[in-house]
Amino acid sequence: MPKIIRLHRQGGPEVLVFEDIELDPPAAGEVHIKVEAIGLNRSEAMYRAGRYPVPATLPCLMGYEACGTILRLGEGVEGYEVGDQVSVLPLFQLGTYGVWGEEAIVPASALLPAPPGLSPAEAAAVWMQYMTAFAIIEAAQIGIGDGVIIRAASSSVGLAAIQLANWAGAIPIACTRTSEKADALKQHGAAHVIATEEEDLVERVMEITSGRGARTAFDPVGGPYVHTLASALAERGILIVYGGLSEQETPYAHWPCAMKGASMRGWVASEIWNHPERYERTQERILAGLTAGHLKPVIAKTFPLDRIAEANAYLESNQQIGKIVVTV
Amino acid sequence: MPKIIRLHRQGGPEVLVFEDIELDPPAAGEVHIKVEAIGLNRSEAMYRAGRYPVPATLPCLMGYEACGTILRLGEGVEGYEVGDQVSVLPLFQLGTYGVWGEEAIVPASALLPAPPGLSPAEAAAVWMQYMTAFAIIEAAQIGIGDGVIIRAASSSVGLAAIQLANWAGAIPIACTRTSEKADALKQHGAAHVIATEEEDLVERVMEITSGRGARTAFDPVGGPYVHTLASALAERGILIVYGGLSEQETPYAHWPCAMKGASMRGWVASEIWNHPERYERTQERILAGLTAGHLKPVIAKTFPLDRIAEANAYLESNQQIGKIVVTV
Numbered sequence: 003m004p005k006i007i008r009l010h011r012q013g014g015p016e017v018l019v020f021e022d023i024e025l026d027p028p029a030a031g032e033v034h035i036k037v038e039a040i041g042l043n044r045s046e047a048m049y050r051a052g053r054y055p056v057p058a059t060l061p062c063l064m065g066y067e068a069c070g071t072i073l074r075l076g077e078g079v080e081g082y083e084v085g086d087q088v089s090v091l092p093l094f095q096l097g098t099y100g101v102w103g104e105e106a107i108v109p110a111s112a113l114l115p116a117p118p119g120l121s122p123a124e125a126a127a128v129w130m131q132y133m134t135a136f137a138i139i140e141a142a143q144i145g146i147g148d149g150v151i152i153r154a155a156s157s158s159v160g161l162a163a164i165q166l167a168n169w170a171g172a173i174p175i176a177c178t179r180t181s182e183k184a185d186a187l188k189q190h191g192a193a194h195v196i197a198t199e200e201e202d203l204v205e206r207v208m209e210i211t212s213g214r215g216a217r218t219a220f221d222p223v224g225g226p227y228v229h230t231l232a233s234a235l236a237e238r239g240i241l242i243v244y245g246g247l248s249e250q251e252t253p254y255a256h257w258p259c260a261m262k263g264a265s266m267r268g269w270v271a272s273e274i275w276n277h278p279e280r281y282e283r284t285q286e287r288i289l290a291g292l293t294a295g296h297l298k299p300v301i302a303k304t305f306p307l308d309r310i311a312e313a314n315a316y317l318e319s320n321q322q323i324g325k326i327v328v329t330v
Numbered sequence: 331m332p333k334i335i336r337l338h339r340q341g342g343p344e345v346l347v348f349e350d351i352e353l354d355p356p357a358a359g360e361v362h363i364k365v366e367a368i369g370l371n372r373s374e375a376m377y378r379a380g381r382y383p384v385p386a387t388l389p390c391l392m393g394y395e396a397c398g399t400i401l402r403l404g405e406g407v408e409g410y411e412v413g414d415q416v417s418v419l420p421l422f423q424l425g426t427y428g429v430w431g432e433e434a435i436v437p438a439s440a441l442l443p444a445p446p447g448l449s450p451a452e453a454a455a456v457w458m459q460y461m462t463a464f465a466i467i468e469a470a471q472i473g474i475g476d477g478v479i480i481r482a483a484s485s486s487v488g489l490a491a492i493q494l495a496n497w498a499g500a501i502p503i504a505c506t507r508t509s510e511k512a513d514a515l516k517q518h519g520a521a522h523v524i525a526t527e528e529e530d531l532v533e534r535v536m537e538i539t540s541g542r543g544a545r546t547a548f549d550p551v552g553g554p555y556v557h558t559l560a561s562a563l564a565e566r567g568i569l570i571v572y573g574g575l576s577e578q579e580t581p582y583a584h585w586p587c588a589m590k591g592a593s594m595r596g597w598v599a600s601e602i603w604n605h606p607e608r609y610e611r612t613q614e615r616i617l618a619g620l621t622a623g624h625l626k627p628v629i630a631k632t633f634p635l636d637r638i639a640e641a642n643a644y645l646e647s648n649q650q651i652g653k654i655v656v657t658v
Contacts, residue, residue: 055585246584252581254571254582263598263601265594267592267593268584268586268587270588270591
């Protein structure tokens, strides 16, 4: 019987326990996969800890991003065959399905073919980060010469945004709390790195952008610092808030937005995948970017499945640069 | 000598005192006008009261919207003649010049010809309100069938937004605190009126828009209610915050914005007049709207100049529907 993680209570990484569970055959529209690699996400860690806005019905499964091979197809599933290597995308609510385990049942609608030429670890670390980072294209329409402020730049989505900004001819300005990761971020493509606890972000961004300010700022953290980010925007600039990791109230940056006609805008990647035409277009662009070498997933560290609790703790330590992947 | 108001201290309407002041000849780029009518603005009342974000250097002049006739031209002023009837627009900082008085010196760059066919009171109540309300076109690109939520709808800018929304084929949804002004707002063109202290705004807007939500909400108040406004937006809707009359912290409406890819956006009318091409285009549209009857300034009440303190108190009483004008 496959080992599968279920959550019986919410809390630290220690609440993750393995159970031997025989999976039912996939229902109509579902597939049964052998999991090969699992990409970890912040939202999952917050869900595990009970700090996610959607409540959990316990016990529940965990995880929604993976690469695997199809073992069985449910009724009516088209476009896939047994043996196909697929990526699982977070197109379902956390806890309703789950990929943290040796095998999983997932809805076929949450699958895409694994991109050719990638390892299973990379194929588990590609769609979510790039579709999330595509906000800077979809929501801010960045172009050549535009300053793009990327907060929490060493996260998988941050690095994806650096790569996309470079591909678009824009200027990725990576933000990180201290200068510790500055060299690594430059090696990963950041044109500039700002250590937000050590430097004046607005002054640096104005220098870099010849006084115009940045076209966009891309922020998963929120909280009072949005005022500083908004102050570094150009006229009609857009501060994209794609998470609330600070767990503090995020104010509306009234005066910077008023004086520059700037915006604060929400973003979740479902804004792409809930719209078939956007979803298809973005898939094509990501595949083209991978093929041409503009995009390349950065794996911070891999852990074997039996050390997934340790992988969770590492994710929450903020030491990583890139995606944390669990291999099965 | 003309009677002119100067502020020697900030406070209630009683701080407005008249002085007999002989005006110097207009300097280069300035004109000297005989004031015929003065349009009152919230920002002026807040400045008078010392609650405006720009500090005053006392004593200072007051007011920046008027209609008048040119008495003298400073050096280098082109395009105007002595005797021309002009509108004064708020294209200078409060207190640096001032139109509250029988005569005034103003920069020629702040003038436009008074629109033909309007009374002086109307010509003092036209440019600021329509250029401010043009946010729903410039920033939210409203079009036919779009729901447009207009908060503080009985203000001059609110009524201007109702007229613009109707002209654009959109659906103006007027918000007012109680149902007291509902009939008047309908007479002034509101397709729907929501009394925000008596009704569930989100529910009403969803009914009106067949569940889609509004394209935009246009709000001079801010404060915690922005969460409700943002919850009534459509996908990719835009909440335009063009003032902070609540004088409370305005939060960023994180979840409504995230789940719908919606924005909160700042706006001041300088976003039009600081850009020559936008300024010219918007002037043309406003004149066309006045000529065709789509736009018509609504005067709530006029006061003679010696009762300008009473006019200030009336403005702050929130009883009015439309613009308060002081005639000279």
